[in-house]
Amino acid sequence: MPEHKNNTFREMNRKEKIAAILGISFLILLVTGFVLGLYFFGLAGIFGLLGVQYESIWSLIVFVVSFFILGVVVELFSNAIYRLSVRNITGKRKVFLIRICIDGTTNWLVLFTVDEFMKSITLPLKAEIIIAVLFAVLEIVFDDDKE
Template sequence: MSEQNNDSFRDMNKKEKVITVAAITLLIFLVVGFVIGLFFFGLAGLFELLGVRYHSIWSLLVFVVSFFVLGIFVDLFFKVFYKITVRNMIGKVNVGFFRFSFDCLSNWLVLFTVDEFMKSITLNLKAEIIIALLLAILEIVFDSDKE
């Protein structure tokens, strides 16, 4: 009788583990979807203000997802380069200037790269620079690091 209870307990544990993993996976997808949604609507608004034309909503979605994915890798590289550059620097103004410069450059590089590979969206240089500047400002404002 106790073996039967033990087996049912193991089965319950497996079911609970599957439910827990599924719930965490769903939560991760929701968070990533929310962030991509913010990028999507933010860039759609900026594109409208800057007069950027795109063929369809799907091309804008592909642009945003590509920007997001490529941005993760480029930001990793630029973060390391930034940390190495400013590790011996004194003065908050100098460090802030370098932080803004690195963030702006990384955002522009990602925007330029995604724009060059996509033919359904065409950004002019002015729009790329304005968007890169705005994204750099937002990154600095919302960054939780206290330097």
């Protein structure tokens, strides 16, 4: 009786391993590009509605990538603060208000920081606050946690 080969990672030859790694890398790159595209077009639309001026598309791309990278780092800390803050709180309204405050504040902090480092985009304080609150609401709406 012939042995059946299991298709495990150990039994793959070198070409199959490289193809698997490239495929997974391409998928990660595709998903990251999609998310950055959503951020790009979302911020471009919001900037258009709020009348925010920027020098070029490249400055907007740098802004979006910087906002995304810094936002991911800050999000780690804000999620920890949020979880610790609401651990003993009952009531959906209180939890929602705490979350909107934490997410809105951290989003504003990221927007403010990226805006201060970039000279090609100038966000007025009112636009920063509107965008921060909008992103906080969208994060809460699209969050997967059922609390």
